[in-house]
Amino acid sequence: MLKRTCLVIILLLGILQAFAQPATKPVGEPVLLGNDTLFTLYAGQGLFTVKERTQVISKRLTDLTSRLDFNADSITIKNDTALCVISYKGELIMAVNNNDAALSELNRQQLATNFVSIIKKTLGNSIANNSVKQLLTDVLEAVAVIILLLILIWGVNRTFRWIKYRIFHSWDKRLAKLAEKGAPVNYAHRLLPVFINLLNILRLAIIVLMIYLALPVAFLIFPWTKPIATQLLSYVVDPLKRILFALLHYIPNLLTVLVIYLFTRYIIKLVKFIAVEISNGSFVIKNFYPEWAIPTYNIVRVLLYAFMFVVIFPYLPGSDSKVFQGVTVFLGILFSFGSSSAISNMVSGIVLTYMRPYKVGDRVKVGDVTGDVIEKNLLITRVRTIKNEDVTVPNATILAGATVNYTTSSKSLGLILNTSVTIGYDVPWQQVHDLLISAAISSEGVLSEPTPFVLQTGLNDFNVAYQLNAYTDKPQQMAVLYSRIHQNIQDKFNEAGVEIMSPHYSALRDGNTIQIPDGYKPTDYKKPGFNIEKD
Incomplete structure (x- = not known):
């Protein structure tokens, strides 16, 4: 029974010892010589606290370094029952008490011997450094x-x-x-x-x-200037260390950003491949025109890169900084207010792309500008006139007005060129129609099929207005074709002896010669003169 009781008591003591909290070691204060720490004390002595005690010891050691006759062998230890006194030629340096030993792994004599060894070595080096x-x-x-x-x-x-x-x-x-x-x-x-x-x-x-x-x-x-050297080096080394550590810590985020970028890049390459194939006509998507392919690819690319930036933004260094966020917001506000017209033109460019009012190479009329489209992008459309003048028109202006495209139907239906002449009432309209149609057909660049036709657009006071309409599939040659048609109209009417009364005028016909060139007049032609008849 007694054995069992002893075993239980021993077991309980073991458990209590296992759960007992170890005594916390007090905070120590260093003993300094200049900026070098010699050793650390954890206990006070007498009326002195730990801090006051170390300050006194540090001052005594500093005073010893100023002695020209200093000899490290003169430092001695005197042991008694409570203290180990360390002195130099009878002058007290410090005393080691039992509390100091209790807070270390050495006994009092061993700890004092260790302190003396450190003091001798440090003071010897310091005085040697300060020698002449x-x-x-x-x-x-x-x-x-x-x-x-x-x-x-x-x-x-x-x-x-x-x-x-x-x-x-x-x-x-x-x-x-x-x-x-x-x-x-x-x-x-x-x-x-x-x-x-x-x-x-x-x-x-x-x-x-x-x-x-x-x-x-x-x-x-110099020993006394070493702190300055350390400080100067820290101005260079510390930033480099911070940068190096920041780079090392950023490697996981950098790998994440790299993966996101590569994924986005290859997705964009896939979209580009599909867009190019559609643009080349390799395969067709119903109700999707080939000229939409590249603009759609550009839009998708911008959206994918914007999405990529949004995803990687939290992984950027300094993205959580208030300064970084403030600068970002400020730049966004500047962009919003400073690029309103540019954004308007970009939106108009996107709308015009899918409206398909024209494409590069088409002959168009935008406002007062007529010419061929040589460039089209999200912001502007550039038109080259027949005088080789390059006119830049903002897309917002084009979207807000009317655009005439002379090329769209020229290949399928034919572009109708029209011009008007006024002929006197004394000429049969059938003859005028035949002459105008003959002039149109004889003009190079005018289609014989569909056949040109004539409309009588007005019965004026002194003449009849005829409008000639002729088909062509060459809208880029409009100016030249109009010139050829006008030349042929003059030739055909002169050959037929028909006057073109444009601009219209009134005249007393008796006594006047007909208004055609002499080369077209008959050889027996005589001026009518005035005829007066008496009833």
Whole structure:
């Protein structure tokens, strides 16, 4: 029974010990010599707190470094029942108590011996660094660094002078060859100062970088200036470290962005392949015209890239920054207000694409402009007139007005060219119809089928208005065809001895010669003269 009770008690003690919380170690304070930490104390002593105690010890050690007769072997340890006193030639440096040992893995004597070893080594190195010999050595090293820096600066300046000389020499030779070939060289002369200024900026940047890197090297030579050297190096090293770590941390997001981009790119390639095949007529989609293929591909490409940007935006570095978001919103507002007319033209261009009012190569009339369409995009349509004038018309203007297309039906129905003449009432209308139709058919570029026809559009005070209508499948030659038709009308009517009363006029016919060229008059033609009859 007693054994069982003992086993239960032992088991309970083990459980309590397993769940017992370990005592937390107090926060320590470092003992410093300059900016170097010698060791850390965790317990106070007497009326001194840990921080006050370490400050006093640090001050005593700093005072020892100023002694010219310092000897590290004069540091001794005196042990008693409660303290281990560390002193230098009888002057107290510090005391190690039992609390210090309790908070370390050593006993009091071992801990004091360890502190003495650290103090001797550190003070010995510090005093050695501050000796006259060491100081002289440090100064010579600093002078060597400065001399090396000056040599490097001289080398950089000489190198850049040689580069400038080579540029000037080769520049003159190349310009001479260009001038021999008749090429303009004034622009090249204006570019030379730009290159020289860029070289000067690069030279100054290299010199400044060399000086900046030489300063930490010089400051590292002297012990009391090492913190300055560390600070100067941190200005360069810390940003580079942050950039490197940021790049390393961004690799997973970068891979995600790359996958999204590649997926979108190959989808766009597939859409482009389909669009090109439809445009070439390789396969047909019902109610989808081939000329719609490429514009539709461009629209789909823009939408896919926009969707891709929306998806990858959260993975961009700094995308969650308020500054980044504010700049994005600001640029969006500027784009919205500054490109309203451009957006209007783009929307109009998309609408015109699917309305199909014209295509490249068509002869059209837009407002007062008549010519051939030579370019069509989302913003503008460019028309070349018969005078070789290139007129740029915004798509919004075209959508807001009427557009006449002379080409659309010219191949299937034929474009009707029409012109009007006025003929006197004394000429039979059948003869006028025959003459006009004959003039049209004899004009090169006018179709004989469908047959030209004539409309009588008016019975005026002194003449009859006839309108000739002729078919052609060459709308790009409209101006030339009208000229040929007018020439043939004059020839046909002159040959038939019929006057064209355009512009109309009134005249007393007796005594007047007929109004046709002399070459068309009969050889026995006589001027009628005035006839007076008396009743």
